[in-house]
Amino acid sequence: MAALYRRYRPETFQEVIGQIHVTGPLRHALTSDRSHHAYLFSGPRGCGKTTSARILARCLNCAKGPTDTPCGECPSCVELSRDGGGSLDVVEIDAASHNGVDDARELRERAVFAPARDRYKIYILDEAHMVTQQGFNALLKIVEEPPEHVKFIFATTDPDKVLPTIRSRTHHYPFRLVVPAELLAYLQQVSESEGVTIEEGVLALVVRSGGGSVRDSLSLLDQLIAGSSDQAITLEGAQALLGYTPRVLLDEVVAAFASKDAPVAFQSLDSVMQSGQDPRRFVEDLLAHIRDIIVIQATGTEAHELFPGVSQGDLGIWQEQASWFSPAQLASMGREISDTLQHMSGVTAPRLQLELMVAKLLVRADASVNGSAGRSVDVPAATPADRPASATNQPADQKASTAAPEAGPGSGPGPEHSSTAPSVPEASIEPPTSDVASEEVFATPVEPLAEWTLEAVVERWSGIVETVGEQKRSLWVVLSETTPVALNADVLTVGFAKRSDAEILKKPQGPGSPLPNADLLRDAIYQHTGHRVRFTIAELEPHQVPTPGANATSQWPVVSKPGSDSSGSGDSGGNSDETAGVAASESETSAHASPAVSEEDSMATTEGAGSAPENTEPASLVEESPEEPGAESAEADSKSDPTASASATSQNAKGSSGPPLATRGEPVLRQVLGGELIGEEILSEMSGQGEADV
Ligand SMILES: [Zn+2]
Known part of the structure; x- marks a missing residue:
């Protein structure tokens, strides 16, 4: 017995399933006698391209046609039915084996002769994408200006491989995979007419396996029917045969x-x-x-x-x-x-x-x-020694801040160990206070956060930065002085202490790598939040620059933008604050490098600069309270900061000065550095504020 898909091959467009978007217009063209001389049928295999090409030929050559419903009785219709032997005037060419220029020439020469009996000489080129370039070129002339009696139907799974000059002369009909519901109904119909009983769920499996291809699905059904003992197909048998897990x-x-x-x-x-x-x-x-x-x-x-x-x-x-x-x-x-x-x-x-x-x-x-009990299983052992966040307890640690990353992330076991380490003991004693807390402890990527807010990102920021640090130390150093300041849909505004710092995001991840550092940060954010973001950059007011132990969310809600000074002071005031921020962040390294810094200075630097990597650790160390002393002291310190920053900058021979110098830029530098102008690049970066996409 012939295979199911051959026995049930459609003979009219009405019988073709799942391609109404193609058969509809085709039928309309036929009934209104506006058929074209060349067609291109494209689409996945087994969804009815060649079958439709044959039906189209049948419609065109029906003695009572052209029609959208072939009569089925005239010689042409009989010959082109699924049991027919084929018509002299409908030539099917398998382009996979007849793809050369000679085949094309032969076709061209034959095409000029009138049809033997019927209205048209119709060429169906199956697998048309296999025709060679020369073959297509040889065909081009005749496809371009065919004799009245010639029609071409190209069928292909890959329309892009058909020579564009040919393609542009065809009417292109894209076929699609058949949707499951339609395929299922069809299979039901077929199995009924085959008289087989099929257990519920079997056909759904067949449809799933068939992947939208009618031919594949029918072949599978065929196989199931052939393999069933008494015209009954059980679900179990189907699962076994189709290889599905029971x-x-x-x-x-x-x-x-x-x-x-x-x-x-x-x-x-x-x-x-x-x-x-x-x-x-x-x-x-x-x-x-x-x-x-x-x-x-x-x-x-x-x-x-x-x-x-x-x-x-x-x-x-x-x-x-x-x-x-x-x-x-x-x-x-x-x-x-x-x-x-x-x-x-x-x-x-x-x-x-x-x-x-x-x-x-x-x-x-x-x-x-x-919750917590289970989570601790998932979390690598915490290593508080790695934690830059311990700085809150030991201000002196600030001095080691540049060294900390060397020892820190490198020895850490998991991507998030360090960000969550301090909160682990808490979490395992107390139930999680929120979803946020519980998700943060997951060592593997979390589900997308339900509450996708700035606060949620800020809360995870230190963890995110740690994750980045495991990949790239230099990036970690810069990012540890940042904090998210705004979130708009998927656009995250990252506040940098210095605008120039943000440049690092654009730099490649390594020699020969086309990927920018921003991708590392993006990936880390995704790991912690399940969201992919784009970045814009803002420059932080000095008091916004992350401070150890401060409540991040309440401390820097304001995005620093040119002309919008959050502290309410004039432009010059705002600017000087900014320069203080620069100085403060510079002092981080200098404080470490120079034991000569006075105690007062180093204290001021430590607290006021607040720019050490640990600073972004927000809620896990300190209980969240809107009135956070850290915020105040940071504010105050940044004002009492000038000495620290001045000394720091001079040690460093780089950066700029603090508030007492009401202007910024070249004059400031000259004042601080005795006329030696350094850091022009930074300044030009700072003057060009606004937002930059990364
Ligand atoms: Zn007919």
């Missing part, structure tokens, strides 16, 4: 995740492996299953429309499974599984990958259900 196993595994039942999870895994199932396929199926649950959870009672062919019973089970997890958990599980899938190709020990994945999923489910 549903029972998937349900078992998901239940194990929900109940955090490690033994059951690993036993199910073992039975998967024992059954000879491909581990990769199992992961794929699990991912698809989690996806189904996610969709069901999101759509509730509307779900059945999205799952054509799935029985109510199954939907009920999935709905129950959906109730076991939070949306965030499901999303995070999905991501974990998807990551595993990506890493599985070419892996020599797929089982190991699989087991690791299950272990992580168990921990993840555990962590997000139980």
